Amino acid sequence: MKTVIIGAGAMGSLFGSFLSVSQEEVWLVDIWEDHIQALVSTGLTVEEGGKKQTIPVHATKEVASIGKADLILFFVKAYHTEKAASDALVLQKEGTVFLTLQNGLGNEEAICKQVDRRNVMLGVTNHGATLLGPGHIRHAGWGKTYIGELDGKVTPQVTQIARLFTQAGIETEVSSNIQSLVWNKLFINVGINSVAALTGLKNGRLLDYPETLRLMEALVSEAVAVARKKGISIEGNPVETVKAVAEATRENRCSMGQDFDNRRKTEIDAINGAVVREAERLGIAVPYNQMITDLVKVIEKNF
Numbered sequence: 001m002k003t004v005i006i007g008a009g010a011m012g013s014l015f016g017s018f019l020s021v022s023q024e025e026v027w028l029v030d031i032w033e034d035h036i037q038a039l040v041s042t043g044l045t046v047e048e049g050g051k052k053q054t055i056p057v058h059a060t061k062e063v064a065s066i067g068k069a070d071l072i073l074f075f076v077k078a079y080h081t082e083k084a085a086s087d088a089l090v091l092q093k094e095g096t097v098f099l100t101l102q103n104g105l106g107n108e109e110a111i112c113k114q115v116d117r118r119n120v121m122l123g124v125t126n127h128g129a130t131l132l133g134p135g136h137i138r139h140a141g142w143g144k145t146y147i148g149e150l151d152g153k154v155t156p157q158v159t160q161i162a163r164l165f166t167q168a169g170i171e172t173e174v175s176s177n178i179q180s181l182v183w184n185k186l187f188i189n190v191g192i193n194s195v196a197a198l199t200g201l202k203n204g205r206l207l208d209y210p211e212t213l214r215l216m217e218a219l220v221s222e223a224v225a226v227a228r229k230k231g232i233s234i235e236g237n238p239v240e241t242v243k244a245v246a247e248a249t250r251e252n253r254c255s256m257g258q259d260f261d262n263r264r265k266t267e268i269d270a271i272n273g274a275v276v277r278e279a280e281r282l283g284i285a286v287p288y289n290q291m292i293t294d295l296v297k298v299i300e301k302n303f
């Protein structure tokens with residue numbers, strides 16, 4: 001099994017660390033020169049609960065140098081997905097699976113512009129990770145991973161990938177309704193990411209203030225109303241789930257927070273911005289999501 005991970009940020013590197021230990025051949029691809037150099041020369045250092053381990057990994061900036069792949073895993077920022085999918089076409093052979101585990105909405109559509117949708121799978125993960133520097137990440141939260149075929153069929157391919165991930169230590173289940181899980185994960189990012197980015201807080205600290213709790217609840221409730229109108233099945237109580245994830249990833253600075261800290265463009269368009277777009281189509285007002293999207297966009301324009 002040859003796996004190529006496109007986008008070796010915090011989450012891409014985290015999956016790379018697990019899979020490199022247990023799988024035949026795993027490659028990390030990124031455009032960040034210093035990170036790739038560190039990965040090649042020293043390996044990937046993963047910090048967790050005060051302990052560090054360094055794992056040897058294959059890494060490159062040149063996707064064309066890898067040869068053909070069985071599985072391509074996308075972890076790039078949502079606004080880079082279309083270009084990443086087009087660059088990844090050199091890796092494709094008969095049966096290559098393109099799997100996105102990225103945050104937000106729109107990644108599936110971006111990959112399907114380049115690839116036959118029968119070769120595309122969708123997933124969500126509740127792990128949290130922070131990129132600390134070149135070749136160095138912190139594993140900041142554990143959670144389940146779900147993957148599924150776009151048509152909901154439980155095929156031997158998706159079952160095999162879930163088994164490989166689980167064997168590698170990434171507890172993974174196959175879902176026959178992955179679209180609904182993507183929305184249910186979206187609620188988590190809708191409630192945590194922009195609020196943490198704007199306040200400068202780690203995930204767990206969002207639970208310490210009535211103001212952040214109120215904001216999170218309003219953002220998530222609006223997104224749930226949109227999802228209900230679209231006929232998405234809602235799991236449990238999304239507001240409570242968001243709080244539970246913030247607690248489980250207490251020490252993590254969420255991905256949008258890390259983007260803010262590094263003055264990088266965020267994935268707001270794929271998260272709260274996606275809720276606003278869907279709401280507009282359905283004629284639903286989502287003033288909290290609209291406001292927070294506008295705020296984040298103005299701030300990132302000044303980075």
Ligand code: KPL
Pocket residue numbers: 103126127128129141188189192193203245249252253254255256
């Ligand atoms: O997905 C995440 C992110 O940071 O983007 C969570 C689950 C909120 C963990 O930080």
